[in-house]
Amino acid sequence: MRMFEIGKRLGMCASFVRQGARIADVGTDHAFLPIWLVAKGVSPCAVATDINELPAQKARANIKKYKMGDKVTTFTCDGLEKVSPEDVDDIIIAGMGGEVIWGIIDRAKWLCDKKYRLILQPMSRADNLREGLLSAGFAIIDEQPVCEGDRLYTVICAEYAPDGVRYAPSDIYFGGLRGKTDSLSRRYFARQARLLASRVKGLEKGSREESQLLAIIDELEKAAEE
Template sequence: MREHPFSLGPRLRQCAAFVRPGSRVADIGTDHGYLPVWLTRRQICPHAIAADINAGPLARARETADTYRAADLVELRLSDGLAALKRDEVDDIVIAGMGGELIASILGRAPWVQDEALQLVLQPMSHPEKLRAFLYKNGFDLIREETVLDGGRLYTVMLAAFAGRALSPSLEECYLGRLGESVSPYTPAYLTRQAALLAKRKAGFSPEESERIDQVIHALAEKAAALDLKQKEASL
């Protein structure tokens, strides 16, 4: 057995940074259980639930917990999303490493997450704009977003909580979120990449839709340039 936890990669490290110290945390789709073990063994969280829809990942998570002496701190659950959890068991929920649409589906099937005291840490692997749209339309507030570079790929990590204000977000809001306030040095490159991906998706759209998309592409490029300039000035 090993006494000290391993180091997390940039993607999970940013997720951990958004978790509130002292909170009871649930990691949905835990895979190897690295995040809950790291959080509990470093005494950031007193207790964690590591949940996964498949038995294989839970077995790997159990091995991680045993290896790093966290078996009494991390509870393992076979769960389809949040189905096997109850509101009074957790304070913060992490859902990382899934597509944005799947994360939205998981949240949509658990109405009890609509609680202002509960905090969500979300890391979509694809379609972050669809996850943002779901959050806005269902009364959640995007509190903060940051980007990370991990394994040669750029990712965004979102911090959200229920605010009770259902909004009809613009296309620009769905693609930008709170990244305009990001302090990450990787955000300009991330926004530039999102603009390029959006440009590729324009084919087949009507002229009116293409014009709206062009406006979003321009807004993303402008924000990327502004953040890049701000960061360069700060480094002088």
């Protein structure tokens, strides 16, 4: 059977998977990503999980359709609850809010090991996700913006850093995009600046929080112009 193509967003997630890595795709829905990664020979096998029965059924139907039953295993569960740490190398969590993604990582303490790679694509609140990662000692080793249709996304690649991570408050808004000058990264910085500007309006005038956010907005706006 002819293999389908994945879009740019999932393609960017796939580009961070290490050759030969066994993957877990959390919140898999249709299971397109694990099926594709195994079919392309990037991953020898995969685990696909979803918290809801309907998407899990969809995943199982596609796995059967593409004859991947011996290589892609599904679990209906919350996050990584039913995934064995020894069965996976790279963990993909895409298409959910940043806070939900961080909750899934935070509940799986075994991820605090530098052998695992996390590939994360938040639909919103990427700042909350980055803050969770950095404060728990995960290093953001790379991040790439990607545009699909007219929507702009970012894909974060993180690994646990046993010696801890030092970070500035603005790092939770720049993440691994800091220093990038391509047009999508600049568009991302401009959007972050606008989002923060609307958040600042609700803060007390002259407060420490307000002045810190204003300085970050300034930094983002400058990066957007570079």
